[in-house]
Amino acid sequence: MRRTTNVPRPELADARQRGYRNIGEASRLTGVTAKMIRHYEEIGLIPAAGRTFAGYRLYGEADLHRLRFIKRARSLGFSIEDIDTLLGLWGNPRRASRDVKRLAQAHVDALERKIQEMQAMQRTLQELAHRCHGDARPECPVLDDLAG
Amino acid sequence: MRRTTNVPRPELADARQRGYRNIGEASRLTGVTAKMIRHYEEIGLIPAAGRTFAGYRLYGEADLHRLRFIKRARSLGFSIEDIDTLLGLWGNPRRASRDVKRLAQAHVDALERKIQEMQAMQRTLQELAHRCHGDARPECPVLDDLAG
DNA sequence: GCTTGACCTTCCCACGATGGGAAGGAGCAT
DNA sequence: ATGCTCCTTCCCATCGTGGGAAGGTCAAGC
Secondary structure (H helix, E strand, C coil): CCCCCCCCCHHHHHEEEECCHHHHHHHHCCCCCCHHHHHHHCCCCCCCCHHHHHHHCEHHHHHHHHHHHHHHHHHHCCCCHHHHHHHHCCCCCCHHHHHHHHHHHHHHHHHHEEEEEEEECCCCCCHHHHCCCCCCCCCCCHHHHHHC | CCCCCCCCCCCCHHHHHHHCHHHHHHHHHEEEEEEEEEEHHHCCCCCCCCECCCCCEEEEEHHHHHHHHHHHHCCCCCCCHHHHHHHHCCCCCCHHHHHHHHHHHHHHHHHHHHHHHEEEEEEEEHHHHEEEEEECCCCHHHHHHCCC
């Protein structure tokens, strides 16, 4: 620990004055839980945060921006891996929009496949449920179908 | 180990003749991987299989039927917990079809919610992707949206 | 008989994204 | 000094599935 005694009570209030946020504030401002912020740091999705001398993480505006980007991308269903790629493209001024579009379209297609799959399940099951009397008797097309 | 020397080479061929299957056959016949069959046994979704003296699991027709039921239910998106309930109802001659229908309808509704959610993602993203040139230039509405 | 290859056993680890909670230190207001 | 809120790390759980290692078993061919 490179902790020196001539720096007795530094940094948190200090850092705040310079516009830095601790993890709780960062969480409130971005909608990403503190838990997930730490997790994203651990897996390398965001750079390791600066720290106060006591070890508290500090976040600047750029960090908050990155967290909001991640939050938004998650809400659109992108995987962490895709988001890592998107963050790379975002930070690269020489990126080709082609690469972004390809990734986005691939995700749209994946969503389409999952939606189709779930709709097929839903249709089948809805039809079976519709044919089920839903009373005190045991007969039931749903179970009949599952039982083959 | 209650293994006795006067039972030197028993049971597997024996059991097969009586119509029992080992786990590999059961897997092939039901479409459930051996891995998952063991897992289902471990979590109590299926009863512990009989064993040969050497410890190989044995499956009869009723077991295969149960595994096919599970397979079909999984393919309709039911959770293991729901399937446990469905198996209970299936095996209960005094069940009320009302209970089955309620469970099925709840699942249909859950699917509906997920589908709606994914469609919302898909619409947003498709629209953004559509507006992206997709060429060598960096400008991209997808990234613009994510960046807020 | 002995070897070989396919199969079986248990055990542990991994995914993806998230949350819960414990144990202990730090910040700050009274 | 006390107490409350926040922070830290660490471990565990979810859900359903797969991978793979280490070792035993079975059946067939020589």
